[in-house]
Amino acid sequence: MAELSQLERQQWLASLAARVRDQSKEDAVLAQELREVARGCRLPLVDSMKRQIGPIDPEHLRALLEVARERFVRPEDIERSGDDTPLPLDDHGLSTISAPHAYLLSFRLLELTQGDSLVELGSGSGYGAALAAFIVGTKGTVITFEIDATLHARARSNLATHDNVTVVLGDAVTSAPAWGDARKIVATFALDTIPETWFGELPEGGMLVAPVGPPDREQRLVLAVKRGGLIETTVHGAVRYVKNRSSR
Numbered sequence: 001m002a003e004l005s006q007l008e009r010q011q012w013l014a015s016l017a018a019r020v021r022d023q024s025k026e027d028a029v030l031a032q033e034l035r036e037v038a039r040g041c042r043l044p045l046v047d048s049m050k051r052q053i054g055p056i057d058p059e060h061l062r063a064l065l066e067v068a069r070e071r072f073v074r075p076e077d078i079e080r081s082g083d084d085t086p087l088p089l090d091d092h093g094l095s096t097i098s099a100p101h102a103y104l105l106s107f108r109l110l111e112l113t114q115g116d117s118l119v120e121l122g123s124g125s126g127y128g129a130a131l132a133a134f135i136v137g138t139k140g141t142v143i144t145f146e147i148d149a150t151l152h153a154r155a156r157s158n159l160a161t162h163d164n165v166t167v168v169l170g171d172a173v174t175s176a177p178a179w180g181d182a183r184k185i186v187a188t189f190a191l192d193t194i195p196e197t198w199f200g201e202l203p204e205g206g207m208l209v210a211p212v213g214p215p216d217r218e219q220r221l222v223l224a225v226k227r228g229g230l231i232e233t234t235v236h237g238a239v240r241y242v243k244n245r246s247s248r
Contacts, residue, residue, distance in 0.1 A: 009041045010079065017070075017078035034078075038070040041082035045100060048084070053101055059114070060104050063134040072097055072127035072158055086240075089125055095151060096242055097127050098188065106209045107135065109223045109236060110184045119179045120144040121172035121210075122188035126155035126165075132186075133162045140164060143182065145172040147245050173246040176201035183207065190215045190241040194224060195248075202226040215243035 004012070016034045023030065046065045049056050070081035077087045086102075089095040112118060114137045120129050123146035132142045142165045146152040152169040159165045168178070172187070176197045179185065183203055187210035194210050202208060206226050213219030221236045 004040070006041070006044055009037060010082075013037050013041050013070075013082070014079040017075070020078065021075045034070065035068050038068060038078075038081055039065065042069070045082055045084055049101060049104060052084070053105060053108075056104055056108060057113070057135075059135055060107055060112070060131075063131045064100055064104065067127070067130045067134055069097075069100070069127060072125040072130065089151060094242065094245060095124055095148065097124055098241070102239065102241075103128050103131050105221060105236070105239075106186045107132065109209050109221070110186060110207050112136065112184060115139040116184055117141045117180070117182040118143070119175075119182040119185045120188065121175065121185065122146065123155040123167055124151055124188065126158040126167065128186070128188060129155070129159055129165050129167070130162060133159075133165045136164065138164060141182075142166070143168060143178075143180065145170050145175045145178075147171050171246050171248065173244065173248040185209070187211065188241065189244045190219050191244055194222065199224065199226070199231045202231070204229070211239045211241040215241065 016037055019030060042065055046061050049061060070078045073081050073087050080087060084099050084101050086096040086099045089097055112135050116136045117140060118132050123129060123144040129142050129144040145168045146155055156167045159167055173195060179201050183206045185208040190211045190213060204226055208224040210222055211219045212222045218238050219240060221239045222233055223236060224231050224233045
């Protein structure tokens with residue numbers, strides 16, 4: 001793998017992806033080969049992160065390399081799984097798997113580390129929760145909420161081997177009472193404003209990251225921290241996320 005160019009790796013990945021789409025039943029040998037080649041295709045992505053978004057916790061970069069993004073995209077997008085771009089999870093543009101750098105930006109703001117308890121609002125196919133689970137480790141926990149039943153089932157299947165992740169079917173906007181003792185919250189869909197109920201559930205010192213703004217225009221990534229019972233917010237650049245699917 002090391003002696004191959006990135007183009008050759010991508011061509012190999014595309015060939016394997018075609019075989020995966022054509023297979024009638026799961027092939028363990030093919031799955032292992034796909035995992036190794038896809039990991040090799042992510043190496044340039046990891047190398048580019050520091051240039052694109054600045055200093056990154058090495059453990060966050062390791063998660064980006066080791067978590068198999070190809071398992072969380074649609075079969076027709078496997079060959080693009082190593083690209084730093086969002087990919088659709090349905091045919092209508094309602095849900096996406098975000099670009100890898102987007103997860104790292106949020107996790108960096110939250111200072112996510114081993115042993116943390118994280119709540120993710122919007123599971124999608126489970127990729128963000130898988131990255132977070134890698135980072136927080138066996139001493140940490142991740143609870144992720146998904147409003148769409150089909151995506152919830154997919155996320156549960158994708159995350160079945162992650163003992164530190166709980167996948168909940170429900171409306172993330174109204175999920176605050178179920179956050180437990182989590183001190184770090186990340187939203188993966190755009191909000192017009194952050195709900196006051198979310199701020200109310202944040203414990204002292206708790207941190208929340210959410211994209212704020214209409215989905216058809218520029219949004220801003222907002223970090224909210226509770227200090228002395230008050231919410232302090234700071235803005236951290238332009239982002240683009242799918243819209244909130246809740247009716248609330």
